[in-house]
Amino acid sequence: MSILVGKETRLVVQGITGREGTFHTRQMIEYGTQVVAGVTPGKGGEWAVDNVPVFDTVAEAVKATDANTSILFVPARFAPDAILEAADAGIQLVICIAENIPALDMARVRAYLETTHTRLIGPNCPGLITPGQAKVGIMPGHIHTPGHVGIVSRSGTLTYEVVYALTARGIGQSTAVGIGGDPIVGTSFLDVLQMFQEDPQTEQVVLIGEIGGTDEQRAAQFIAEHMTKPVTAFIAGQTAPPGKRMGHAGAIIAGGEGTAAEKIAALRAAGAQVAHHPEEIAELVARNLA
Amino acid sequence: MKLHEYQSKRIFARYGIPIPEGEVATTPEEARALAAQLGRPVVIKSQVLVGGRGKAGGIRLAHTPEEAEAVAREILGMEIKGLPVRKVLVDEAAEIRAELYLGAVLDRQHRRIAVMASSEGGVDIEEVAARSPEKIVTVRPHPLMGLQDYHARSLAFGIGLPKEHVRAFTQIARGLYQAFVENDATLAEINPLVITGQERLLAVDGKIVLDDSGLARHPDLAALRDPDEETPAEREAREHGLSYIQLDGEIGCMVNGAGLAMATMDVVKLYGGSPANFLDIGGGARAEQVAVALRLILGDPRVKAVLVNIFGGITRCDEVAQGLLQAMEAVRPQVPFVARLVGTNEEEGRRMLQEAAFPIFTATSLVDAAQKAVAAAKGEPIP
Numbered sequence: 043m044s045i046l047v048g049k050e051t052r053l054v055v056q057g058i059t060g061r062e063g064t065f066h067t068r069q070m071i072e073y074g075t076q077v078v079a080g081v082t083p084g085k086g087g088e089w090a091v092d093n094v095p096v097f098d099t100v101a102e103a104v105k106a107t108d109a110n111t112s113i114l115f116v117p118a119r120f121a122p123d124a125i126l127e128a129a130d131a132g133i134q135l136v137i138c139i140a141e142n143i144p145a146l147d148m149a150r151v152r153a154y155l156e157t158t159h160t161r162l163i164g165p166n167c168p169g170l171i172t173p174g175q176a177k178v179g180i181m182p183g184h185i186h187t188p189g190h191v192g193i194v195s196r197s198g199t200l201t202y203e204v205v206y207a208l209t210a211r212g213i214g215q216s217t218a219v220g221i222g223g224d225p226i227v228g229t230s231f232l233d234v235l236q237m238f239q240e241d242p243q244t245e246q247v248v249l250i251g252e253i254g255g256t257d258e259q260r261a262a263q264f265i266a267e268h269m270t271k272p273v274t275a276f277i278a279g280q281t282a283p284p285g286k287r288m289g290h291a292g293a294i295i296a297g298g299e300g301t302a303a304e305k306i307a308a309l310r311a312a313g314a315q316v317a318h319h320p321e322e323i324a325e326l327v328a329r330n331l332a
Numbered sequence: 333m334k335l336h337e338y339q340s341k342r343i344f345a346r347y348g349i350p351i352p353e354g355e356v357a358t359t360p361e362e363a364r365a366l367a368a369q370l371g372r373p374v375v376i377k378s379q380v381l382v383g384g385r386g387k388a389g390g391i392r393l394a395h396t397p398e399e400a401e402a403v404a405r406e407i408l409g410m411e412i413k414g415l416p417v418r419k420v421l422v423d424e425a426a427e428i429r430a431e432l433y434l435g436a437v438l439d440r441q442h443r444r445i446a447v448m449a450s451s452e453g454g455v456d457i458e459e460v461a462a463r464s465p466e467k468i469v470t471v472r473p474h475p476l477m478g479l480q481d482y483h484a485r486s487l488a489f490g491i492g493l494p495k496e497h498v499r500a501f502t503q504i505a506r507g508l509y510q511a512f513v514e515n516d517a518t519l520a521e522i523n524p525l526v527i528t529g530q531e532r533l534l535a536v537d538g539k540i541v542l543d544d545s546g547l548a549r550h551p552d553l554a555a556l557r558d559p560d561e562e563t564p565a566e567r568e569a570r571e572h573g574l575s576y577i578q579l580d581g582e583i584g585c586m587v588n589g590a591g592l593a594m595a596t597m598d599v600v601k602l603y604g605g606s607p608a609n610f611l612d613i614g615g616g617a618r619a620e621q622v623a624v625a626l627r628l629i630l631g632d633p634r635v636k637a638v639l640v641n642i643f644g645g646i647t648r649c650d651e652v653a654q655g656l657l658q659a660m661e662a663v664r665p666q667v668p669f670v671a672r673l674v675g676t677n678e679e680e681g682r683r684m685l686q687e688a689a690f691p692i693f694t695a696t697s698l699v700d701a702a703q704k705a706v707a708a709a710k711g712e713p714i715p
């Protein structure tokens with residue numbers, strides 16, 4: 043099983059002929075992801091990355107290849123347009139890697155997506171991976187190993203750290219989802235926790251949050267009320283000063299809201315184990331298996 | 333990015349929001365001339381990007397041009413929360429009958445703009461929210477429809493606004509929402525929105541915070557950035573596409589990824605040190621980025637040790653190590669370095685650092701790295 047992506051994923055890459063698009067398409071194919079199409083307006087009829095057919099529009103790509111998932115390698119200013127194009131072409135899952143999309147653009151895009159059947163992951167995220175099946179993102183594939191720990195995170199490299207440490211201990215992952223570091227993202231902690239709770243392959247969950255917003259608090263409420271699988275959490279930014287944007291657009295303590303302390307307290311109260319530092323996460327996960 | 337009060341109010345005025353007559357002065361003489369021109373009592377208001385200007389004595393009334401000059405001289409010499417006052421706003425003094433609050437903020441949880449009003453203006457809205465939350469009325473218009481008149485009316489009637497002001501209030505609320513959207517704000521606030529002695533509504537104070545991600549399409553707004561809002565090092569970092577925030581500790585941190593960078597600071601603190609900065613050099617960790625990052629960190633005289641924490645994914649650890657060594661060759665650091673490289677080709681990366689001409693302490697775990705950096709900063713033997 044696992045969630046969101048797997049063997050059944052038929053991926054279209056929007057922006058496939060760009061530098062990033064080409065590089066990461068090759069990496070995804072090498073990992074075993076079924077990349078069925080690419081889209082670059084004006085380059086329809088060409089081939090990219092050896093033998094991936096390129097189309098002018100997502101709709102054409104879907105019609106010709108039955109693509110069901112899309113990943114965007116387009117600059118921030120073109121990303122809202124590309125997300126909406128994918129949604130209107132009937133793509134079920136759209137992954138947006140780009141950083142620096144204005145928050146109000148995302149508010150409008152999200153509001154529109156609610157009228158469709160399309161789920162958005164990101165923006166400002168590394169994508170997601172179901173080890174051994176499909177990698178739809180920019181994470182290093184080889185550090186992952188198939189298994190039963192679901193991971194959901196607002197941060198890229200911090201997630202790789204945890205995955206790497208888990209794999210080193212021989213603990214595999216069901217799916218690792220990077221939901222993105224922006225203030226408005228397509229998929230929240232809560233959405234992914236729900237999916238992990240229902241996924242038979244996932245036996246326990248790691249949640250990696252950070253300062254800013256209250257998404258972790260709502261995740262905590264869900265954990266308290268609905269999760270039967272153990273959750274291990276970590277919150278980055280305990281030493282972050284208020285009012286400063288810590289790299290991610292969403293990582294800012296504003297109006298006294300969104301501190302690490304309040305998130306950690308909420309997660310602990312909900313029954314999650316909260317690690318003091320990132321390396322402790324794998325330790326706590328291993329202890330659950332003992 | 334924060335805008336000054338005078339910049340915010342000028343934007344509000346473009347959207348039909350009534351603001352006091354006034355102008356900016358950078359010298360006491362200018363303030364005097366402006367006061368004379370207005371020909372009535374004025375308020376001299378320091379323009380600095382921090383809250384609490386009034387409590388700090390940075391907002392004062394002046395009845396005559398002479399008094400305006402004297403007051404402006406005092407305020408222009410002040411520092412408020414460490415920021416020098418370089419400009420004052422000389423505004424006509426309004427006769428205040430009542431103070432209201434009207435503000436709009438990006439509501440992350442609802443993924444909409446929340447527009448809030450309160451009959452208790454002139455104080456921090458967070459304070460009102462904590463003390464008497466029932467005095468704040470909120471509407472959240474649909475992002476694809478925007479603020480409708482009924483939203484504004486429900487705010488007006490919700491805060492008990494006398495009905496003769498409802499029409500003007502509606503205009504102001506529409507203007508505020510439009511200003512928020514068209515300028516890509518994350519916060520736009522009128523506090524207080526005053527009912528004057530002449531029974532008019534007037535935006536006496538204003539504040540706008542812009543979405544940094546929206547600045548690319550507003551070059552005119554990007555040009556308004558106050559150099560005092562960031563340190564010279566922070567500015568240099570921004571110009572090189574690095575995320576850098578100066579703190580007051582002594583362990584310089586260089587990390588790839590924002591989440592990992594925050595976590596690294598946390599671990600330094602957990603083991604008794606204090607981070608000198610937040611620094612995300614991005615995923616790739618290329619040599620030139622690393623060199624700029626090193627210069628920024630070492631430019632801070634408080635830094636007594638540097639902790640490098642890199643996860644090598646698609647960029648391999650040996651490539652990162654090579655970039656780091658090239659950068660050190662160029663920058664020639666005088667403080668001890670502790671480096672932790674984890675991920676792809678980590679042994680090779682570590683070996684390269686250990687064999688380097690520079691004394692670099694390597695660490696295998698983040699905890700180990702933090703302990704070594706803390707000891708190094710204190711001048712203690714490295715464990």
